[in-house]
Amino acid sequence: MQKSNYIRKMLEQFAADDQNRIALKLYNGKQTEDIRYTELAEKILSAAGWFAENSSSGQHIALMGANSPEWIVAFFAIAASGNVVVPLNPGLPEEMVLSQCKLADVSVICGDSRDISAFAEDYPCVSYDMLRDGKSMQLQNIACSTPDALTVLLFTSGTTGKSKAVEITCANMESSLKSADGIFSEPDINRIMTALPLFHIAGIRGALAMLCRFKTLCIGRGIMYLFRDMLVLEPDYISLVPVMVDSLIKIMKRTTPSQLREKYIGANLKRVCVGGAAVDPGSCRYLMDNGFVIDSGYAMSETTGVGTWGKWDEAHFNTIGKLSGELQCRIVDGELQFQGPAVMKGYYKDPEATAMVLEEGWLHTGDLGYCDQDGYYYLNGRKKSLIVMANGEKLNPEEVENQFEKCDAIEECQIWYHDGDRVLCMEVYGNDREAVGRAVEMYNERMPLSYQIHRIIYREKPFERTASGKVMRKERR
Numbered sequence: 417m418q419k420s421n422y423i424r425k426m427l428e429q430f431a432a433d434d435q436n437r438i439a440l441k442l443y444n445g446k447q448t449e450d451i452r453y454t455e456l457a458e459k460i461l462s463a464a465g466w467f468a469e470n471s472s473s474g475q476h477i478a479l480m481g482a483n484s485p486e487w488i489v490a491f492f493a494i495a496a497s498g499n500v501v502v503p504l505n506p507g508l509p510e511e512m513v514l515s516q517c518k519l520a521d522v523s524v525i526c527g528d529s530r531d532i533s534a535f536a537e538d539y540p541c542v543s544y545d546m547l548r549d550g551k552s553m554q555l556q557n558i559a560c561s562t563p564d565a566l567t568v569l570l571f572t573s574g575t576t577g578k579s580k581a582v583e584i585t586c587a588n589m590e591s592s593l594k595s596a597d598g599i600f601s602e603p604d605i606n607r608i609m610t611a612l613p614l615f616h617i618a619g620i621r622g623a624l625a626m627l628c629r630f631k632t633l634c635i636g637r638g639i640m641y642l643f644r645d646m647l648v649l650e651p652d653y654i655s656l657v658p659v660m661v662d663s664l665i666k667i668m669k670r671t672t673p674s675q676l677r678e679k680y681i682g683a684n685l686k687r688v689c690v691g692g693a694a695v696d697p698g699s700c701r702y703l704m705d706n707g708f709v710i711d712s713g714y715a716m717s718e719t720t721g722v723g724t725w726g727k728w729d730e731a732h733f734n735t736i737g738k739l740s741g742e743l744q745c746r747i748v749d750g751e752l753q754f755q756g757p758a759v760m761k762g763y764y765k766d767p768e769a770t771a772m773v774l775e776e777g778w779l780h781t782g783d784l785g786y787c788d789q790d791g792y793y794y795l796n797g798r799k800k801s802l803i804v805m806a807n808g809e810k811l812n813p814e815e816v817e818n819q820f821e822k823c824d825a826i827e828e829c830q831i832w833y834h835d836g837d838r839v840l841c842m843e844v845y846g847n848d849r850e851a852v853g854r855a856v857e858m859y860n861e862r863m864p865l866s867y868q869i870h871r872i873i874y875r876e877k878p879f880e881r882t883a884s885g886k887v888m889r890k891e892r893r
């Protein structure tokens with residue numbers, strides 16, 4: 417079988433760059449720094465040399481830390497030395513991190529010394545500082561693997577809180593990067609900012625896809641400093657989850673267009689990609705009305721970040737776009753199902769869970785949607801969220817929740833069915849209970865009895881969200 421390795425191909429490109437292009441643009445709160453492609457290649461080869469000298473190949477190495485150049489260097493270095501990268505969320509509780517490490521058969525944890533020190537008693541730990549001292553690996557010595565060899569184990573951020581390790585192969589990753597040609601190759605996209613975490617598939621794929629096309633990747637200090645970092649780094653493109661979009665719109669509503677650019681987002685930003693969770697169409701309409709181009713995408717860890725992508729326009733408002741790359745889609749009983757070379761190998765050490773979502777190569781996404789005559793796709797709910805009521809009727813709770821989008825008193829809500837009482841219930845996060853009550857009364861007046869909401873539960877805090885911004889839906893009866 418022919419061997420290949422996407423890491424080797426990318427590093428050969430970086431090292432041979434004769435245009436001295438900027439790969440990474442950083443801001444630490446005081447000053448900016450540029451790392452050029454040839455310099456990035458040198459850093460990666462030194463780190464890869466450290467792993468080659470100090471560990472055997474084929475190990476599962478956890479990578480934990482905030483978005484940073486060091487994270488990117490370590491990701492490349494682990495793969496280049498013939499090991500498997502296991503990205504972890506540094507914000508998780510220690511016991512959950514240890515549980516994921518055990519499930520993924522991790523042998524070493526790599527990352528920022530502040531993030532990994534708590535695990536030194538359980539695992540050998542390798543800090544970014546240690547990697548800088550590695551003896552540079554030669555390009556010809558970068559590990560090459562068969563297409564079906566495991567290269568990344570990526571934990572899903574399930575909306576029910578149950579996480580699984582997705583097996584991503586070399587062939588999966590190469591197909592994923594190739595499929596981004598129609599997105600990041602556009603001439604008006606040159607400087608993208610990584611607002612999404614790199615331990616998430618959207619962050620990984622976006623970063624790697626930009627780098628293999630010699631674009632500039634802007635790295636800020638995290639979501640708390642998002643707008644200050646945008647102002648300094650001046651990206652022309654950024655991917656945002658809905659909660660970030662909401663923050664942007666709040667700023668836009670209290671500033672003039674010139675103030676917005678002078679104080680918050682910089683001079684260059686003109687395109688915003690919205691994904692990770694369902695977005696309020698009204699929010700995107702507001703951005704479009706104020707001159708921004710809206711892109712929307714849909715993908716999963718299980719498809720190595722490949723799915724759909726497209727620009728919104730009047731004819732395709734609220735779309736998740738068209739199919740990307742070599743991905744195929746079929747719709748069975750309303751559910752989107754994918755097949756193609758970017759679809760995962762399976763869930764690590766979990767054949768039962770794998771069999772539940774993979775059927776003869778077709779991945780069951782669990783998402784409900786449809787395709788219009790122009791080939792644009794749209795989502796309209798989750799299959800697992802469908803409620804089967806006592807009378808046999810099926811109800812999509814997202815469709816009910818969407819009825820309350822225009823109620824200012826309701827910031828977030830969830831609908832579920834109480835099996836014992838056989839009634840629909842609503843949990844609400846909002847600041848005006850009287851207004852919420854009126855909104856529910858008005859909804860009930862126009863709905864049949866079985867679709868009416870009979871119980872409201874108020875919460876003091878917003879619903880928990882996954883790393884990608886999705887609201888975690890509780891399992892309750």
